[in-house]
Amino acid sequence: MAVKLLLDKAHVEGIRTYEVYRREGGYRSVEKALKQMSPDAVTEEVKKSGLRGRGGAGFPAGMKWSFLAKPEGIPRHLVCNADESEPGTFKDRYLMEFLPHLLIEGLIVASYALGSNATYIYIRGEYAWIPDILEHAIEEAKANGFLGKNILGTGFDCEIYVQRGAGAYICGEETALIESLEGKRGNPRIKPPFPAVKGVWDRPTVVNNVETLAAVVPIINMGGEEYAKIGVGKSTGTKLISACGNINKPGVYEIDMTISVEEFIYSDEYCGGIANGKRLKACIPGGSSVPILPANLLLKTAKGETRYMNYESLSDGGFATGSMMGSGGFIVLDEDQCVVKNTYTLARFYRHESCGQCSPCREGTGWMEKILKKIDSGKGSKSDIDLLWDIQRKIEGNTICPLGDAAAWPVAAAIRHFRDEFEWHVNNPQECLTRNYGLAHYADPRPVAV
Amino acid sequence: MAEEKKLFKVTIDNITVDVEPGTTILNAARLIGGEVAPPAMCYYSKLKGSGGKCRTCLVEVAAGSTADPRPMPKLVASCRTTVMDGMIVKNITSERVIDARNGVVEFLLLNHPLDCPVCDQAGECHLQDLSYEHGKEGTRYEFNRRTFKKHDLGEYIQLHMTRCILCYRCVFTADQLTNKREHGVLDRGDHSEIATFIEKSLHNDFIGNVIDVCPVGALTDKTFRFKNRVWFTKPMDAHRDCPKCSGEVQLWMRGEEVYRVTARKDEWGEVKDTTDGKPGWICNECRFEKKEARDWVIEGPSHIDRHSVISQGHYEKLVTPKDTLPEVMGGRPPKLIMDIHDVSEVNRPEIKLSEIEGPAHSDDFNQ
Amino acid sequence: MITFSEERLNQVKKIVARYPEGKQKSALIPVLHLAQEEYGWLSAETMDYVASLLQLEPIEVYEVATFYSMFNLKPVGKYLFEVCQTGPCMISGADNIIDYIKQRLGISIGETTPDGLFTLKTVECLGACGYAPMMQLGKHFREHLTREKVDQIIENCRKEAGVLN
Ligand SMILES: Cc1cc2nc3c(=O)[nH]c(=O)nc-3n(C[C@H](O)[C@H](O)[C@H](O)COP(=O)(O)O)c2cc1C
Ligand code: SF4
Ligand code: SF4
Ligand code: FES
Ligand code: FES
Numbered sequence: 001m002a003v004k005l006l007l008d009k010a011h012v013e014g015i016r017t018y019e020v021y022r023r024e025g026g027y028r029s030v031e032k033a034l035k036q037m038s039p040d041a042v043t044e045e046v047k048k049s050g051l052r053g054r055g056g057a058g059f060p061a062g063m064k065w066s067f068l069a070k071p072e073g074i075p076r077h078l079v080c081n082a083d084e085s086e087p088g089t090f091k092d093r094y095l096m097e098f099l100p101h102l103l104i105e106g107l108i109v110a111s112y113a114l115g116s117n118a119t120y121i122y123i124r125g126e127y128a129w130i131p132d133i134l135e136h137a138i139e140e141a142k143a144n145g146f147l148g149k150n151i152l153g154t155g156f157d158c159e160i161y162v163q164r165g166a167g168a169y170i171c172g173e174e175t176a177l178i179e180s181l182e183g184k185r186g187n188p189r190i191k192p193p194f195p196a197v198k199g200v201w202d203r204p205t206v207v208n209n210v211e212t213l214a215a216v217v218p219i220i221n222m223g224g225e226e227y228a229k230i231g232v233g234k235s236t237g238t239k240l241i242s243a244c245g246n247i248n249k250p251g252v253y254e255i256d257m258t259i260s261v262e263e264f265i266y267s268d269e270y271c272g273g274i275a276n277g278k279r280l281k282a283c284i285p286g287g288s289s290v291p292i293l294p295a296n297l298l299l300k301t302a303k304g305e306t307r308y309m310n311y312e313s314l315s316d317g318g319f320a321t322g323s324m325m326g327s328g329g330f331i332v333l334d335e336d337q338c339v340v341k342n343t344y345t346l347a348r349f350y351r352h353e354s355c356g357q358c359s360p361c362r363e364g365t366g367w368m369e370k371i372l373k374k375i376d377s378g379k380g381s382k383s384d385i386d387l388l389w390d391i392q393r394k395i396e397g398n399t400i401c402p403l404g405d406a407a408a409w410p411v412a413a414a415i416r417h418f419r420d421e422f423e424w425h426v427n428n429p430q431e432c433l434t435r436n437y438g439l440a441h442y443a444d445p446r447p448v449a450v
Numbered sequence: 451m452a453e454e455k456k457l458f459k460v461t462i463d464n465i466t467v468d469v470e471p472g473t474t475i476l477n478a479a480r481l482i483g484g485e486v487a488p489p490a491m492c493y494y495s496k497l498k499g500s501g502g503k504c505r506t507c508l509v510e511v512a513a514g515s516t517a518d519p520r521p522m523p524k525l526v527a528s529c530r531t532t533v534m535d536g537m538i539v540k541n542i543t544s545e546r547v548i549d550a551r552n553g554v555v556e557f558l559l560l561n562h563p564l565d566c567p568v569c570d571q572a573g574e575c576h577l578q579d580l581s582y583e584h585g586k587e588g589t590r591y592e593f594n595r596r597t598f599k600k601h602d603l604g605e606y607i608q609l610h611m612t613r614c615i616l617c618y619r620c621v622f623t624a625d626q627l628t629n630k631r632e633h634g635v636l637d638r639g640d641h642s643e644i645a646t647f648i649e650k651s652l653h654n655d656f657i658g659n660v661i662d663v664c665p666v667g668a669l670t671d672k673t674f675r676f677k678n679r680v681w682f683t684k685p686m687d688a689h690r691d692c693p694k695c696s697g698e699v700q701l702w703m704r705g706e707e708v709y710r711v712t713a714r715k716d717e718w719g720e721v722k723d724t725t726d727g728k729p730g731w732i733c734n735e736c737r738f739e740k741k742e743a744r745d746w747v748i749e750g751p752s753h754i755d756r757h758s759v760i761s762q763g764h765y766e767k768l769v770t771p772k773d774t775l776p777e778v779m780g781g782r783p784p785k786l787i788m789d790i791h792d793v794s795e796v797n798r799p800e801i802k803l804s805e806i807e808g809p810a811h812s813d814d815f816n817q
Numbered sequence: 818m819i820t821f822s823e824e825r826l827n828q829v830k831k832i833v834a835r836y837p838e839g840k841q842k843s844a845l846i847p848v849l850h851l852a853q854e855e856y857g858w859l860s861a862e863t864m865d866y867v868a869s870l871l872q873l874e875p876i877e878v879y880e881v882a883t884f885y886s887m888f889n890l891k892p893v894g895k896y897l898f899e900v901c902q903t904g905p906c907m908i909s910g911a912d913n914i915i916d917y918i919k920q921r922l923g924i925s926i927g928e929t930t931p932d933g934l935f936t937l938k939t940v941e942c943l944g945a946c947g948y949a950p951m952m953q954l955g956k957h958f959r960e961h962l963t964r965e966k967v968d969q970i971i972e973n974c975r976k977e978a979g980v981l982n
Contacts, residue, residue, distance in 0.1 A: 075837070084944050085942060085944065086942075087903045087904050087905055087941075087942040087946060088904070088905050088942075088946050089944065089946070090944045090945060090946055090947055090948075093944050093945075118835075118837075120835075124944065125846075125850070125885070125887045126887065126943045126944065126953055127944065128955075128956040128957070129956050129957055159835075161835040163835075163843075163846070163847065164846065164847060164850060165846065165885070166846050166849065166850065166885035166886070166887040166888055167885045167886035167887035167888075167940075168638070168884065168885050168886065169941070169942075180846065181843060182840070182842060182843050183842035183843045183844065183845035183846060183871075183877075183881065184842070184845075184880075184881060185635070185638070185880055185881055185884040186638075186884060186885075190501070190502035190527070190530050201836075201837060201840055242946070242947055243947060244905045244909070244946040244947040244949065245905055245908055245909065245946075246908060246909070250946075250947035250948065250949075251947050252947070284904075288903075288904060288905075288942075329946070331904065331905050331908075331946070333908055337908050341907070342904050342907065342908060345902065345903055345904045345907045346903070346904050348903075348941070349903050349904070349941045349942065351639060351640065352639065352886075352941050353639070353941065354638070354639040354640065355638055355639065355884075356616065356635075356637075356638050356639040356640060356641070356642035357503050357616070357618075358502075358503050358504070358505050359503070359504055359505055359554055359557045359558050359615065359616075360505055360553065360554060360557050362557075362616070362639060362640050362642070363557035363558070363560045363561065363640065364557055365639070365640070366639075366640040367557075367560060367591065367593075370593050387590055393553075394549075394550065394552075394553030394554075394556075394557070395553075397524045397525065398505055398508060398524075398525060398550050398553065398554065399505070400502060400503070400505075400527075630874060631874055631876055631877075632874070632875075632876055633876065634876045634877070634879065634880045635880060636879055636880060636883040636884075637883045637884070638883070638884045646876070647861065647875075647876065647879035647883070648861045648879075
């Protein structure tokens with residue numbers, strides 16, 4: 001039976017209400033942290049847990065907290081990143097919709113550790129109904145003395161505010177988020193200075209993902225060391241995976257990071273196998289910006305070892321033969337899907353979401369989209385594939401923020417692993433409009449299901 | 451005892467300089483000068499917050515500092531990265547930088563109309579310089595170039611949005627020099643544009659300076675008489691008693707006629723400091739209203755140090771595009787990005803500038 | 818002349834109070850949402866009004882309003898169908914749904930039906946990839962779209978509009 005630390009109570013009737021949540025053991029971590037621990041001890045516990053940021057980059061949360069500058073007399077802020085806009089990712093939404101109090105609880109503890117008296121949840125504008133849920137939870141927590149002035153009589157004051165974005169993936173990037181929170185265009189800042197020194201309103205700021213902050217609750221409850229025992233290596237604790245695409249059971253799953261990719265896709269506890277009895281062709285395992293892998297490299301690493309659902313194993317082989325855990329957006333493509341078309345839609349996405357500040361991303365994303373569209377519609381030439389490769393290479397690493405990389409990687413990986421499919425489009429301009437390339441050599445290594 | 455300020459040693463393309471802590475790599479490189487100074491299309495030393503956007507100034511940091519000599523994994527924007535003591539930087543000695551810069555130049559030119567023959571900025575355009583020196587031949591872009599709705603910015607300033615490279619300099623200028631910013635960057639991504647949203651003329655007192663900071667011909671002077679090509683006019687230093695600004699300007703003259711008034715520029719193309727050490731921004735009145743020689747006390751021909759197209763065929767001192775430092779460049783000549791005649795949509799290749807009698811006008815190309 | 822009701826103005830006050838003194842610009846996006854709720858779209862006049870409420874220059878408001886894709890800078894139909902077309906939705910059949918809606922409403926992407934009821938837009942990933950195909954309709958998502966569901970949604974909108982008119 002898999003360990004569940006976050007979603008274990010998700011199906012309890014009425015868990016959205018304070019009453020039920022509290023009855024089920026909610027807000028214990030606030031009591032423990034505020035009454036028995038110093039702020040630094042809380043940070044220490046998070047460090048010990050090995051918790052890595054769940055927003056995509058996987059940066060150790062405790063370490064990030066310890067970098068926060070604490071100049072005398074200047075307020076600090078915690079900002080919760082609920083912008084969740086990476087294609088394939090919808091786990092934070094689930095958490096906020098079903099367990100709003102878990103997030104609020106984590107936010108209170110983290111605010112205490114960081115000394116944030118005003119904490120902001122920045123949520124993507126399209127999740128228009130969720131702020132009501134969160135605000136309701138905040139009201140309830142306040143009414144019960146867990147928020148507001150002098151929380152639990154400890155002298156710690158904290159308010160949590162919900163701020164809606166208005167449609168911009170780039171506002172998930174932490175400095176763009178900060179700009180947006182300040183009421184500006186979501187242009188990422190040029191770093192340094194980092195938010196830990198100069199964040200929102202030039203004050204020291206920590207930005208963490210929703211899931212990261214929710215995970216603080218079990219960490220405080222069970223202790224960092226215990227938490228670190230779950231999982232493997234540097235992939236400690238549990239991770240939420242949002243699975244979508246051509247699988248039988250799309251949805252949000254909490255995994256402990258010791259299960260294999262194969263088990264995750266095929267077991268009934270998780271994705272339940274490929275839909276309609278089809279075969280697995282490819283998968284983007286960590287949100288649209290991580291490299292796509294063909295079935296053979298997804299289930300086994302290049303060395304022939306089983307691939308697991310954790311940070312290390314998913315990135316085994318680097319970008320040549322591996323991918324990334326990313327945000328945990330798990331996108332599965334079956335044998336009927338066209339990698340060229342899929343890559344085109346992603347390129348369109350990144351072009352649409354580029355803030356436009358720096359030239360390689362502003363100009364390069366649109367160029368890639370146009371070429372991919374051309375190839376997809378049977379009008380491409382062989383040199384277009386090489387050109388595409390060269391463009392992504394010239395974007396990657398040369399931009400202000402990682403959106404440039406995020407736009408380049410999917411294109412690079414698609415060409416790297418599916419070049420034959422691109423070439424087939426070029427060589428069969430008519431046929432590619434009426435049928436797909438199919439599985440080819442990257443066929444699902446598993447026997448066909450009956 | 452006065453504490454002696456410790457200077458940082460930084461080595462750029464094998465040349466070492468001592469600079470104050472807090473200096474950016476770009477400014478350190480400018481102390482060395484010549485080819486070692488990375489091209490900068492968006493940074494402007496007199497505009498707070500500028501830089502970091504165009505990515506032409508990317509350099510490789512081969513060693514972070516004496517204390518931590520690890521190289522930086524990515525190329526960094528030299529205009530926004532400060533030096534550390536013992537830092538080793540590679541600019542034109544780095545293959546990676548050359549390659550990335552080629553890419554950036556290609557990106558910047560991707561949607562650029564290449565209408566240099568009819569552009570008032572031709573001859574003093576930083577993008578033109580950049581493509582001469584750092585670009586590759588020919589474009590690989592085969593799609594239609596981006597177009598924009600026309601915006602009228604009033605009687606003084608002409609906006610050609612298709613030429614804009616979104617350096618944000620004009621936005622910083624309006625923010626920092628005028629009391630009320632009325633134009634900005636609208637929309638996002640590859641549709642971003644400089645505009646006012648609702649038609650508005652810009653005539654805030656110091657707004658004319660956007661023309662001087664614009665690295666390309668996106669913002670030009672509507673009052674530039676007869677749309678003369680810059681290289682047919684002669685730059686003269688001049689001044690007048692102005693209640694609003696220093697009144698120290700450059701007049702672009704032909705014979706006794708004043709065609710255009712601009713601020714004086716330094717060798718990096720930035721507005722020079724005035725004789726009493728303040729940034730030499732000029733007011734709208736000096737720029738747009740004083741178009742008679744008698745309005746001015748003319749000091750004499752300007753000294754122009756920039757190695758741009760403008761200084762070729764120059765009156766005062768003849769500078770061919772400065773010899774690239776052969777020892778670091780391996781004798782590579784500056785590259786001409788493309789023959790503008792071949793690719794420009796507006797140009798008429800049969801017209802040779804040299805064959806036009808007298809000053810060339812944009813009209814010569816519009817027939 | 819555009820003015821908010823007393824109630825809206827109180828909402829604005831409450832929003833501004835979330836931020837430190839002098840940082841009322843932070844309220845810009847939330848207040849633009851309020852304005853759009855009120856008027857359905859953001860006209861220049863509305864944006865100028867928001868600027869005056871928050872003591873900003875109008876250009877600061879235009880810059881922001883044009884950056885974010887949720888702000889309508891032109892009037893839209895009473896019901897705005899925003900159908901996701903990104904990868905995960907595309908591989909789950911979004912294209913067919915978009916075609917079907919076009920056919921049902923007789924409009925192309927970006928257009929509004931002549932009766933002013935429906936506008937169709939395509940959007941990029943809305944965070945419902947597991948429940949694809951999907952669209953946003955007002956405050957909520959409509960997920961697992963099928964032709965039948967689309968028919969149902971259109972009919973419900975028509976009914977509601979009929980009732981309200
Ligand atoms: C283009 C871009 C989009 C991002 N979107 C999100 C997002 O939607 N949610 C998120 O939590 N982090 C996102 N991130 C990562 C954040 O910048 C930041 O690393 C993260 O919020 C830190 O939180 P964590 O350490 O808890 O993961 C994004 C980064 C980039 C470059
Ligand atoms: S990489 Fe793209 S999104 Fe990031 S700052 Fe540059 S233009 Fe904006
Ligand atoms: S108009 Fe000129 S100064 Fe303004 S952003 Fe464009 S290129 Fe830069
Ligand atoms: S000058 Fe440095 S990025 Fe533009
Ligand atoms: S791809 Fe459509 S909601 Fe994510």
